[in-house]
Amino acid sequence: MLDLRRVLKSKPKPPENVELTPLWTPWGEKIAAGRAVPAGEKDLDPPSHPRPLLARGAWTSLNGIWECAFAPAPDAATAWRTAPVPDGPWEPVRVPFSPEAPLSGMGRQLRPDELLWYRRPLEAPALGPGERLVLHLDAVDWACAVYVNGVRVAEHTGGYLPFSADVTDALRPGEKNGLAVCVHDPSDAGTQLRGKQRLARGGIWYTAQSGIWRDAWYEVVPAARVTSLAAEARPAEGRVLLAVGVAGEGTVTARVLDGGSEVARGSAPVREGRCELALDVPAPRLWSPADPHLYDIELAFGADRVRSYCAFRTVEVRPDARGVPRVHLNGEPLFLRGVLDQGWWPDGLMTPPSEAALAHDVRAARELGFNLLRMHIKVEQPRFYALCDREGMLVWQDMVSGGGPYSALHTSYVPTLLRASWTRRTDEGPRARRRLSAADPAYRREWRETCAGTVGLLAGHPSVVGWTLFNEGWGQFDARAACDAVRALDPTRPVSATSGWYDRACGDLFSVHNYFRPLEVWPDRARPRRAFVISEFGGVSWAVPGHVSLGTSYGYEAASGAADFAREVRGLLARADALEAEGLAGYVYTQLSDVEEETNGLLTYDRRVNKLLT
Known part of the structure; x- marks a missing residue:
């Protein structure tokens, strides 16, 4: 039965151009105040390596105060590649926070007909014989051209994946060097991947951001060096397979360590820029939430030294002893108790104010009884996944959505009212693509490339136990083909091709959203071997006075107080837990924290109040 009262109460309202009330997390407050780091204060320790699966001992952060300028550009969609540096005015901006984020110090929205420019001095060190300086930008939203001393050294499109450039040949030894970045971001005025961002925020859509929003840094490396590493630990075989990309010729030596003690070693020659090694690890200790055991990896290639890690664990969907399809971790059924993680912050938007802030959210979820975070329509920084690896928190990773303007009729109203539509609509062909905002071939190409890039970026993290490809029909197209493509890239993890509705009878999960009907297990008539999960439900709203961004609030059921x-939240969670006995394989409660107008979080947006512990 559909709860029409709840449906009507949760109907989205037209967005209002109302200023957000400033909210500061404890970590962002310290940054904004320019507070010095007291000796021994753990929350403010320097961050760990920005790429923990390919780390060298020395790296230099470029985060901090840059300058930025907004330049009018009616042709911004093409001009970003060749536009001249503007005269200004130039204003200070704190990187890696987008200019729209309070922590940037700007509070200025980039418009689709503007270009955003960054600049700063580049204090390049003196390089030894054969050394190279590689610049890393871990996320720039959305398209950018990068210059060193006026020489274009890189360009990149895609707002959620990292990229790098060897800038050595553009440096001027013994002189001042300068770094500049030109950015174009149409947000939802374009069709590119954008996730939950919208220029007119409101309801489930949040303030659009732009520009550099993850770490900027560089490292000095040998000319002959490791460029990539993929580690696959196979428990049944007791071995780690390493696929190493290199620049140069020679031999790669690899070591696997457990608690500092070497347990495996091997060497292999480089052939055509690649090297593959298989290292035997006797009686490997398995990774699990209860025992998140990691093995360290060390690589040596000439003068280059690289650190990484891996873990032994398996994850699959198969029948349990009673024949019920479930997620199995290391061969044992595991009931997924998840919570939706938007990864947004009032002071940093998509950029967490610190690594300690990420740790706070992971640990808060665990303390509330969850064993899984669904990273929702966002690729988080690698430190987050490394933290989950160490803490034993499972992650179900969504792909980022995009496409044209979403039709509320097709992505909300029809599926909310007519459950039969969930399995009877195709996403193939021109008509379906128009209906689901996926008509632009450039969008479809970017989605495929970013999906593959996301799998490649995160495949080495044992905490990541599955992929969600499309959510609620947003920009959905060819889900069956997409599912096959992801399986080919990563056969070791389950795939949820669609979350919410418009199921295409593929993947490992029958994944539904249920905010307006009684919680129950629905039969999977299309593909009975899939596990049934409720991948979103709940959404009880409570706006805690003094901890909200707006006077209006959005959720699926308003509570009157603490x-x-x-009572409402714990009752919903108890009902979901009880469904395990009826065949439910897992759930994802909406959601971990409030975000702007959404007040249905278990934590307030500023992370200062845990609503379930108040």
């Missing part, structure tokens, strides 16, 4: 909120 006691009412806790």
Whole structure:
């Protein structure tokens, strides 16, 4: 039965151009105040390596105060590649926070007909014989051209994946060097991947951001060096397979260590820029949430030294002893108790104010009884996944959505009212693509490339136990082909091709959203071997006074106060837990924290109040 009262109460309202009330997390407050780091204060320790699966001992952060300028550009969609540096005015901006984020110090929205320019001095060190300086930008939203001393050294499109450039030949030894970045971001005025961002925020859509929003840094490396590493630990075989990309010729030596002690070693020659090694690890200790055991990896290639890690674990969907399809970790059924993680912050938007802030969210979820975070329509920084690896928190990773303007009729109203539509609509062909905002071939190409890049970026993290490809029909197209492509890239993890509705009878999960009907297990008539999960439900709203961004709030059921909120939420979670006995393989509660107008988080947006513990 559909709860029409709840549906009507949760109907999205037209966005209002109302200023957000400033909210500061404890970590962002310290940054904004320019507070010095007291000796021994753990929350403010320097961050760990920005790429923990391919780390060298020395790296230099370029985060901090840059200058930025906004330049009018009616032709911004093409001009970003060749536009001249503007005269200004130039204003200070704190990187890696987008200019729209309070922590940037700007509070300025980039418009689709503007270009955003960054510049800063590049204090390049003196390079030894054969050394190279590689610049890393870990996320720039959306398209950018990068210059060193006026020489274009890189260009990149795609707002969620990292890229790098060897800038050595553009440096001027013994002189001042300068770094500049030109950015174009149409946000939802374009069709590119954008996730939950919208220029007119409101309801489930959040403030659009732009520009550099993850770490900027560089490292000095030998000319002959490791360029990539993929590690696959196979428990049944007791071995680690390493695929190493290199620049140069020679031999790669690899070591696997457990608690500092070497347990395996091997060497292999480089052939055509590649090297593959298989290292035997006797009686490997398995990774699990209860025992998140990691093995360290060390690589040596000439003068280059690289650190990484891996873990032994398996994850699959198969029948349990009663024949019910479930997610199995290391061969044992595991009931997924998940919570939706948007990864947004009032002071940093998509950029967490610190690594300690990420740790706070992961640990808060665990303390509330969850064993899984669904990283929702966002690729988080690698430190987050490394933290989950160490903490034993499972992650179900969504792909980022995009496409044209979404039709509320097709992505909300029809599937909400007519459950039969969930399995009877195709996403193949021109008509379906128009209906689901996926008509632009450039969008479809970017989605495929970013999907593959996301799998490649995160495949080495044992905490990541599955992929979600499309959510609620947003820009959905050819889900069956997409599922096959991801399986080919990564056969070791389950795939949820669609989350919410418009199921295409593929993948490993029958994944539904249920905000407006009684919680129950629905039969999977299309593909009975899939596990049934409720990948979104709940959404009880409570706006805690003094901890909200807006006077209006959005959720699926409003609680009157702390006691009412806790009673409603705990009741929903208990009902979901009880469905395990009826065949439910897992759930994802909406959601971990409030975000702007959404007040249905278990934590307030500023992370200062845990609503279930109030």
